[in-house]
Amino acid sequence: MGKTNPTYRDTLSEFENEWSPYQRALRLEYQNHFERLFDQARNFADAGGIQNHPDPVTTHLISILLAQECRIANLEEQLEAENV
Template identity: 70%
Template sequence: MGKTHPTDRDTLREFEHEWSPYHRVLRQQYKPHLECLFGQVRNFADAGGIQNSTDPMNAHLISIMLAQECWIVALEEGVSAVEEQVNTTPA
């Protein structure tokens, strides 16, 4: 049987291509951040492919949000560790 939907990686390449004019006119300082978002989607492409959604944008956006959530939790854990260290250090 043939595939009824393009792969998640194919839709990501198309997504990046569609947004290339946006990327092109972004200020230089923001371009790495947009590229990072695309990278986050690539990190979860296997899960997005299993989802096999008729609208791949949903999987792309969930992938970005999941990566951002993981980053937030890691930052919060780092802050908690520093706070704990500060609170247990004798003055």
């Protein structure tokens, strides 16, 4: 991304703004989880910028999925460590 395309961070911010009505409609107990998805996606901004996919939403969703996979792996490691 760069001069000819919006940056990953810009498109992620736009994507988040598009989904803000959905977030506001969520119960309060879920709103923080929704926000965390976008926080996690921002952690992969460098890789997302390099990908420069024609549909940035795909990159955003892959970033969110990768973040979820990392969290699951960490939890599994913690469980294994406790069971040893």
